[in-house]
Amino acid sequence: MSEPSFFFSEVNERQGVFNRRVFLMGGLAGGGILALGGRLAQLQLLEFDRYKVMSTANQFNFRISPPPRGLILDRFGVVLAANRPNFRVLMMRDEVSDVGATLESLSQLIPITPERRQQLVKELAHTPRLVPIEVAEDLTWEEFSRINVRAPELPGITADMAEARVYPYGGAFAHVIGYVAKVSDRDLLAAGKSPDPVLHHPGFRIGKQGVEKALDLALRGKAGASKTEVDAQGRVIRKDPAGDVQAVPGKTVVLSLDADVQNRALEVLGAESGACVVMDIRTGDLICMASTPSFDANRFVKGLTGPEYRALADYERRPLLDKALSGTYPPGSTFKPMTALAALESGMIDPEERINCTGQMWFGNRFFHCWKRGGHGSQNMHDAIKNSCDIYFYQTAVKIGPDRIAEVAKAFGLGQTFDIGISGQKPGLVPSTRWKRERYNQPWYPGESLSFGIGQGALSANALQLAVMAARLANGKKALNPRLIKSIGGVETPRGDAAPNLPFQTRHLDLVRAGMAAVANDVTGTAYRASQLGLGPVLMAGKTGTAQVRVISAAERAGGVRSNDSLPWRLRDHALFIAFAPYDDPKYAMSVIVQHGGGGAAVAAPKGREIMRVALLKDADVRARITSPMPLPVVEPIAPGAEQEGEAPSPPSDVIPPPLSLQGVVRP
Amino acid sequence: MTAGGLTRPGERNRLVVKFSEIDWTLALLVCLIAGMGSIMLYSIAGLSWQPWAANHLVRFGLCFALMVVLAMVDLRVWFVSAYPVYAIGLILLLAVEVMGDVSLGAQRWLNLGFVRLQPSEIMKIGLVLALARFYHGLPADEARFSWRLFVPVALIGVPTLLVAHQPDLGTAVLLAATGLSVMMLAGLSLRVVGALALSALAAIPPVVMFVLHDYQRNRILTFLNPEADPSGSGYHIMQSKIALGSGGLLGKGFGLGSQSQLDFLPEKHTDFIFATLAEEFGFVGCVSVLALYLATITIALRIASISHSHFGRLGAAGVTATFALYVLINGAMVMGLAPVVGVPMPMLSFGGTVMLTVMIGFGLVQAVRVHRYSEITSGRGTLV
Known part of the structure; x- marks a missing residue:
């Protein structure tokens, strides 16, 4: 095993260099792993809240459903503003890969004019990612079922039934009641920093004038939301009824009008x-x-x-x-x-x-x-x-x-x-x-x-x-x-x-x-x-x-x-x-x-x-007064009977109470 | 067994003695990491052994056995086979270049009929062995800086370029970095190392813009600004960071990682398994696993430093460097510190070839430990 001395010194020198370098490399590796640990601390400890929210946003999908808007009635309960079913076609921008092709195949099922198509493409550019877009509304039942049948072939397209505002008397109350219309940018601005998410819903209409505007919040109600767990492809994995938010229908507003x-x-x-x-x-x-x-x-x-x-x-x-x-x-x-x-x-x-x-x-x-x-x-x-x-x-x-x-x-x-x-x-x-x-x-x-x-x-x-x-x-x-x-x-x-x-x-x-x-x-x-x-x-x-x-x-x-x-x-x-x-x-x-x-x-x-x-x-x-017989001479026992006979069958609730004198007579 | 007993001639060559000389701490650490990987794979599959977890364990068992067998192989056999292994690797790389399978958009696999081989993995071992073999015969001053260093540069450069051309950027970077690590361990002037690092940095922009494939360039540009298109190419990085961050201190719990369970995390069972771990076991789990890796690296480097032969030292340290690079690159990628390149987390990620490579590497490390007193007398590497 004997070696020439230069060999040993050579070996020793190489070993010395190696040992120093190994130490250096161990240090580099340790430093690197320490840096990873630091990065982990940053992500998992310091920024935890932020990523937690993002993870929840990934995992759960809150599908907002606008509540039925409150009715507006006249003093006797006659409906002045109501809601009617409205069959719509919605498009989820995220799930549609080729908008043009999708609209093309849709237009074979329901009529979509070229102007409407251009308008939609414009609308798409302005709509937030996760908000569906209304492609068409007021479909007939046949059109609605046609879309539903073909829906599996058209990813990102859903047909649903929403409610639309209807004013049975058309123009008679237009100035008092006003009307509802699509939410405008100005409405969003007016809604403040964190607007009600329902404002972004494509079917939602906001009050623009009159009672619809003045009592919009009361009529609007509270949007419901269904909580579903979804995977990366948007498929619903699990519904979470416990996390659902129940919709609160809008309040009924009774006007004094007749x-x-x-x-x-x-x-x-x-x-x-x-x-x-x-x-x-x-x-x-x-x-x-x-x-x-x-x-x-x-x-x-x-x-x-x-x-x-x-x-x-x-x-x-x-x-x-x-x-x-x-x-x-x-x-x-x-x-x-x-x-x-x-x-x-x-x-x-x-x-x-x-x-x-x-x-x-x-x-x-x-x-x-x-x-x-x-x-x-x-x-x-x-x-x-x-x-x-x-x-x-x-x-x-x-x-x-x-x-x-x-x-x-x-x-x-x-x-x-x-x-x-x-x-x-x-x-x-x-x-x-x-x-x-x-x-x-x-x-x-x-x-x-x-x-x-x-x-x-x-x-x-x-x-x-x-x-x-x-x-x-x-x-x-x-x-x-x-x-x-x-x-x-x-x-x-x-x-x-x-x-x-x-x-x-x-x-x-x-x-x-x-x-x-x-x-x-x-x-x-x-x-x-x-x-x-x-x-x-x-x-x-x-x-x-x-x-x-x-x-x-x-x-x-x-x-x-x-x-x-x-x-x-x-x-x-x-x-x-x-x-x-x-x-x-x-x-x-x-x-x-x-x-x-x-x-x-x-x-x-x-x-x-x-x-x-x-x-x-x-x-x-x-x-x-008009229909009653000629007023009889006031004789104590007869007076209440005569009065009752002449009364209308169902007096409206706001009729003022009978005078005190009459009430006194009825009392034994 | 006493120290005196080991000094008896031939005593060290007895199999039982060799077996007892294996570093069982290192073996245990490797087992722990692989076991952790299996647990994660079980969770990702929706609490099922299929399709990954069982497979992972079986593979690891086989690889572990291979490691023990390789540990018994005399260091001089390793020494002699160094160049042939390298040569085989190089030939296979060329073969892939000519007739490789196209998988995942890159020619990385060679279908040999019965097994699909990834020659770049063989090359990782082959390169370390070849470099160690070369440096074994090189005096310190020449290793520092001399014209003869063109040999290791060529040894590194040729396979790196071939792999990069496949194109497999991750492995190419890994090969180059491994090679450079061995050169540095062997005593390459730190000035040269510094100069190389600087010129590499300077070369990044032109390479990115003009040499890389589109998808590679996109990955790198995305890495620089992942939030620019969170559902496009920045998606992977974003989702991985969300998985990590939402894990918090203690994690969401075993089997409850929403990011991985609901497929938001890409490549969740391979390259991004660390993100799953982070999501389900939190900061504590991550730090524990990183500690296992650090312990493994430390022990392996210590084994390298006690070897009596320069080949053993460089070989063991070289494969350890590869291992460390895997951990660091994958970690940085998962944490959004590096572009997405196809580098798995060793032993944790699902994948046969990488596990095989790593375990062969640990076989070499163990062999170096078992045969640490072996002298390889000649630069030409004759068997005794």
């Missing part, structure tokens, strides 16, 4: 541009709130085409505008009860004091005319209201000044908005000296008082305000507030009669009301012919109004004022009418505005009468 009255209003207004608001003066409930012309809300659910939208937006009579809330008009002569009440309250005018109307009066530097050429002759307040004499109110307004009138007008709801649960109200304007100073930095000119006194000039109001005004006049006591939303999910909203009393003397109000009764029931009243309800003892009280929208020159007046029919539509007078009925026991108040309709008595009042008739006929108390 579908019959509303539909009648739509019918009566026809093609006119106008609005009608009817209010129950016992509760403040809005029985009718119509605006014409209207639009079919169902078209908006599907999505309007460009030309459809332009046609609606460009039409002169503006179907998209809610004229009951957003349209403000000069109230014209319907405002005269306000001037009269202000005069009485001021104590400066004796109601029996007579003013002679000659058809015109000189004020400032010009003539002011009465609507009646030749004048009404001698008028006291009652006559002036009945005849709607302008001269009387010119003089009264000048005498008492604008601020007293404005104060009364405001107390009756003009110039303000009401909390009725939906947006869109325009407050209109009640002028005053203070307003003039602040707005124009000018003093109030006495000449302006004249226009103000007959409801023209800067004064403007919407149909809801006029109805509230009529209701407060009729109620005679309370500053009633209107109520549109009767209950949400069974919880009743506060009634409109929980309001303070009007700060006016009852006898003054009675005087004004007597004038309004005369308008409708005195054969010489402006609206006598137009206001006969034909309901026997049930009578209406009202006030017509014809608001000028143009200046009538002296020359024209001399040659005879042009009739409305000869004028272009947009220059015609606004026709207005306010009323309440029955006169002796007021239950309903209303306002009718027909934009550029012509004369209030000729155009607005007959329409008001028709609408009022329906409201009255639906009221059990009123029906009882």
Whole structure:
């Protein structure tokens, strides 16, 4: 075993180098493994939460199912907005490898236009990865089954049944209820930082206007989700019912509206541009709130085409505008009860004091005319209201000044908005000296008082305000507030009669009301012919109004004022009418505005009468009065029996309880 | 057995003595790792021995037996067969080049009719043996830096290029790194090592852009920015990191790894088995297994350093380096620190060829230990 010495030294040197290098390599390997350990600590300990979430997101799939949207009913439970089944085809972007080919084979099963296909491709680019896309909806049952049968050959394509919003009355409630439509980017922005995931669901529709928008969250309900465990290919491995989130259906919203009255209003207004608001003066409930012309809300659910939208937006009579809330008009002569009440309250005018109307009066530097050429002759307040004499109110307004009138007008709801649960109200304007100073930095000119006194000039109001005004006049006591939303999910909203009393003397109000009764029931009243309800003892009280929208020159007046029919539509007078009925026991108040309709008595009042008739006929108390035999002399034991006989079979729930005296009789 | 007893002539050549000289700690560690692999494979298959776990155990049993047999083989036999093994490996690589099976998009397998052979695996052993054989006869100063080093460079370069051309980037990198490790162990100037490392780094961008296949380039670009396309080529890395991260400290529990059980994890039974382990047994499980690997490497390197022959030292350390590289590259890949290259976790991943290679390697390490006093007198390697 002996070796030359150089060999040993050589071996030793090599071994020395090797040992150092082995040490180095062991160190490198150890360092490497230590680094791996460090990386593990980073991933598994520090970033655990993040990866845990990602792993869960991989493992579980929450399939969101939108809940059925809450119904919207009228006061009697008539369905105003409901849901209908909607067969759809959805495409999961992740599972479709070739979009073009898939759409091609789909179009052999159901009709897909090339435009729709282009639109889909565009939509695909904007949709988040895991959100399915709606390829087609409203399929027939045959188309739906055809897709279902072929679904296994079309990966990523599913046919399902969803619900779509439907408005059985089409346009009748379009302005009040609004409509639902696809969620827009703006809706998403408005939803805040973490929007409800259901907003991304392809079938989901969000409220865009009216009640649908204002009560969207209540109507929407809570989306359900089914938790499934899926593998990497998206196959469902296991359902996890324990992890399911139950859908909470949207709440039912009951409106105070009456579908019959509303539909009648739509019918009566026809093609006119106008609005009608009817209010129950016992509760403040809005029985009718119509605006014409209207639009079919169902078209908006599907999505309007460009030309459809332009046609609606460009039409002169503006179907998209809610004229009951957003349209403000000069109230014209319907405002005269306000001037009269202000005069009485001021104590400066004796109601029996007579003013002679000659058809015109000189004020400032010009003539002011009465609507009646030749004048009404001698008028006291009652006559002036009945005849709607302008001269009387010119003089009264000048005498008492604008601020007293404005104060009364405001107390009756003009110039303000009401909390009725939906947006869109325009407050209109009640002028005053203070307003003039602040707005124009000018003093109030006495000449302006004249226009103000007959409801023209800067004064403007919407149909809801006029109805509230009529209701407060009729109620005679309370500053009633209107109520549109009767209950949400069974919880009743506060009634409109929980309001303070009007700060006016009852006898003054009675005087004004007597004038309004005369308008409708005195054969010489402006609206006598137009206001006969034909309901026997049930009578209406009202006030017509014809608001000028143009200046009538002296020359024209001399040659005879042009009739409305000869004028272009947009220059015609606004026709207005306010009323309440029955006169002796007021239950309903209303306002009718027909934009550029012509004369209030000729155009607005007959329409008001028709609408009022329906409201009255639906009221059990009123029906009882009409159909009951002549009231018998009050004999103690008979009275309750007679009363019961006359009562309607099923009185609606909101009928006010019988007077205390009657309850006392029933008690033994 | 006393030390005196072992000094008797011929005593060390008795089989019983040789058998007792096997490093049983190392053998146990290897068994533990393979057992762990079997447990994971059982879990991945949905708590079933089929199709992987049983197979894995049987293979390991056979390979373990082979290791013990190889441990008995005299180091001089290893020495003599070094060049032939290398030559056979090289021929097989060329054969694959000419008529290989195309599997997984790469020509890696040679179908010999009864068995599908992966010549690159034979080459891993062959290269280490050939380099050890060469350096055995090389003086220290020449090993440091001399013109004669063109021989090891050629020994490494030829098979590396052939494997890279298959294309099997992972194995090519592994071969080159193994070769370089042996050269370094043999005493290559550290300056040269540094210079080589720097030029390799500098060469990466052009190689990636112009030499690699599309899928290889994509893997590397994806590695640099995995979240750019999480369902495309970044998918593997992303899912592997999710599996690891969601394991947390103690893991989701045996058989409960959602990432692996639900197929989100790619290649979960082979290259990404470590991610399954991490998901089900957490940080604690991972660190334990890494500790087993580190212990194995440490013991094997220690065995290398006590050998009396330079061939034994370099051979044992060389295969250990291969083993360590497997662990580090696979670990880094699974943890998102390296591009996805087809390098399995040794003994843990399912796969016959790699296990065979590794166990042959440990056979060499054990042989070096058993025959640590053997002197191989001649650079030309004559049998005694």
